Amino acid sequence: MELWYTERGIVPGLALSVEVSKVLHEEQTEFQHLAIVDTPLYGRMLWLDNIIMTNIKDEFVYHEMISHVALNTHPNPKKVLVIGGGDGGAIREIIKHPGVEKAVLVEIDRRVVETSKEYLPEIAGALDDPKVEVHYEDGIKFVKEHKNEFDIIIVDSTDPIGPAVGLFEGDFYRNCYEALKEDGIFVAQTESPYYNEELIPKVQKDIRSLYPITKLYLAFIPTYPGGCWSFTMGSKKYDPEAVDLSTRPSYPTRYYNHGIHKAAFVLPNFVCELINK
Ligand code: AAT
Incomplete structure (x- = not known):
């Protein structure tokens, strides 16, 4: 059957x-x-x-792209925070970067971490690395209580429903800005440009109101609606498109490379219109 x-x-x-x-x-x-x-x-x-x-088949695209674009934009990322992402895929990518000293995961649902460790070791395997610290709490509360601490914050959240609603709101973004150091970088998964004509421009406006450099980039993920997925980056100092990637460390990846880093910011016209709506 x-x-x-x-x-x-x-x-x-x-x-x-x-x-x-x-x-x-x-x-x-x-x-x-x-x-x-x-x-x-x-x-x-x-x-x-x-x-x-x-x-297992397509996770590498999302986890590499949510992590390495910011990790290679920042010249010296040492302390990285992931909100959500209890499967551990983003953490696995972050600790590939040789400069990272600490990766902090804040996942609201302990069971996502526990079951991922049990059933998805290929994705969750890095969660027990000594550089990794795991907190089971609401990311909204966590960022309120941390100031000027992280080089990079990655929001690997569920879609904007249930406990993740607040992870797409202005107050949360302001608290992330304050939790970042003076040259910090913020990245969030921001859904499909085909189906989120309201959400994507709203997030752009919120992030632009905080960061001098705000950009959207894309990756291709077959199992997410539309297949074309967006990430929104806010950066206090470093421009992801201007960085000299030849100065950055190399490590194995299956989707991300220096060409993809630059190309991901080249947007189709309908997406340009969306972010300037
Ligand atoms: N790595 C790809 C998997 C995810 S899961 C996103 C995680 O965010 C879930 O484990 C969920 O429990 C967690 N989460 C939701 N809200 C909060 C919160 N407020 N604080 C901390 N963690 C939270 C992303 C999939 C994207 C799906 C696209 N369709």
Whole structure:
């Protein structure tokens, strides 16, 4: 008998279905419904509230692109904060960078971390590295309590529903700005330009009101709605497009390279219109 899992509702009128060969784990956590399934097409997948979070086949694109663009824009990133991202994929990428001394993960749902360690070791394997510190709390509260501390803040959040709503709001962005050092860089996943005509310009405005350098960049992720995914960067000092990447350290990646770093900021006209709306 065939079993299919369907992501439906996050983009009205769209459903994304994947054939499932085995359901390995399902539970209702304190915050959300969590499922780990095996699929013939994407390998093992993590779902939260019936929405695809990550999977073995394409996770490298998202995790490399949410991390390395900022890590290579900053000349000397030592202390990096990730909000959300309990699967550990962004953390795995961050600690590849030889200059990073501490990577702090603030995930609201302890069960996402625990189940990722158990079922997705390829993604979560770096969470036990001695450079990594994990806090189980709301990222909104955490950033309020930290000032002038981080070189980079990465918001690897769920879509703007449930506990992640506040991670797309002005107060949170202001607190992130203050939690960054004077030359810090902020990056957030900001959904698909095809389906978020309200959200993307709103985030651009909020980030522009804080940072002298605000940019959007894109990557291609088959399992997220639209396939074309956006990231919004706010930088206090360093321009990601002006940086001399030949001075940056090299380490193995499967999607990110110096050409992609520059090309990701080249936007189709409809996306340029969206960010200037
Ligand atoms: N690495 C890709 C996976 C994610 S999951 C995002 C994580 O953000 C989830 O584990 C969720 O529990 C956590 N989260 C949500 N709200 C908060 C909060 N307020 N504080 C801390 N952590 C939070 C991203 C997938 C993107 C999906 C795109 N469709």
